Amino acid sequence: MQAKKPSESRTIMTDMVLPSETNPLNNLFGGELLARMDRAASIAARRHSRRITVTASVNHVAFNQSVPVGSVLTVEAAVSRAFTTSMEVYIDVWMEDRYNGKRSKANEAIYTFVAVDETGKPTEVPPLEPESALEKERFDAALRRKQLSLVLAGKMKPKEATELRALFME
Numbered sequence: 370m371q372a373k374k375p376s377e378s379r380t381i382m383t384d385m386v387l388p389s390e391t392n393p394l395n396n397l398f399g400g401e402l403l404a405r406m407d408r409a410a411s412i413a414a415r416r417h418s419r420r421i422t423v424t425a426s427v428n429h430v431a432f433n434q435s436v437p438v439g440s441v442l443t444v445e446a447a448v449s450r451a452f453t454t455s456m457e458v459y460i461d462v463w464m465e466d467r468y469n470g471k472r473s474k475a476n477e478a479i480y481t482f483v484a485v486d487e488t489g490k491p492t493e494v495p496p497l498e499p500e501s502a503l504e505k506e507r508f509d510a511a512l513r514r515k516q517l518s519l520v521l522a523g524k525m526k527p528k529e530a531t532e533l534r535a536l537f538m539e
């Protein structure tokens with residue numbers, strides 16, 4: 370299968386924060402943000418694989434900054450590494466200040482998607498070829514994150530997580 374670049378899966382969704390999506394402090398619900406990220410990441414995984422994709426795990430989410438009602442939020446997702454049937458998707462969330470238009474990083478998350486056929490059976494995806502320094506950095510660390518996710522899910526024995534263990538031996 371021919372390798373693809375992260376730019377081929379990059380998905381950018383911009384939308385505003387409505388009052389119905391906020392908590393009593395008038396900030397965006399965490400669950401609403403997770404759903405927006407899932408939608409963008411799912412499209413990125415589909416653009417990379419051209420297959421049906423399912424969310425296998427949410428590996429990392431950091432709510433660094435609250436997002437007030439009325440904010441304009443941009444969710445940017447791209448495949449950061451493809452394995453055999455799974456893809457890691459890195460999501461950056463940017464917030465635009467409603468008064469001065471200044472853009473700041475509001476959130477970051479990493480999701481894992483698996484490409485499946487019509488029967489739900491995992492199916493192979495094209496490899497990923499990172500280009501920029503940031504894409505290469507995310508690509509390199511993705512294997513350790515996959516191993517951590519599998520260990521936490523009870524799908525891999527810690528002693529088999531060679532690259533992850535090496536991180537703690539340095």
Ligand SMILES: CCCCCCCCCCCCCCCC(=O)SCCNC(=O)CCNC(=O)[C@H](O)C(C)(C)COP(=O)(O)OP(=O)(O)OC[C@H]1O[C@@H](n2cnc3c(N)ncnc32)[C@H](O)[C@@H]1OP(=O)(O)O
Pocket residue numbers: 407408411412415416422423424425426451452453454455456481483485489491515518519522524
């Ligand atoms: C084109 C443009 C227009 C597109 C326009 C479309 C718009 C579209 C909008 C849709 C809007 C939103 C859509 C969201 C998508 C859902 O929300 S999907 C619903 C939620 N997710 C699910 O229901 C998934 C349920 N789980 C499953 O089906 C199975 O567990 C899975 C994920 C297929 C994995 O099955 P399995 O038996 O564990 O398979 P296995 O062969 O062991 O593992 C397969 C791969 O998954 C990896 N894996 C399994 N578990 C984990 C884990 N916990 N952590 C990391 N990796 C894991 C394995 O390592 C393996 O990776 P590879 O080494 O092959 O790369």
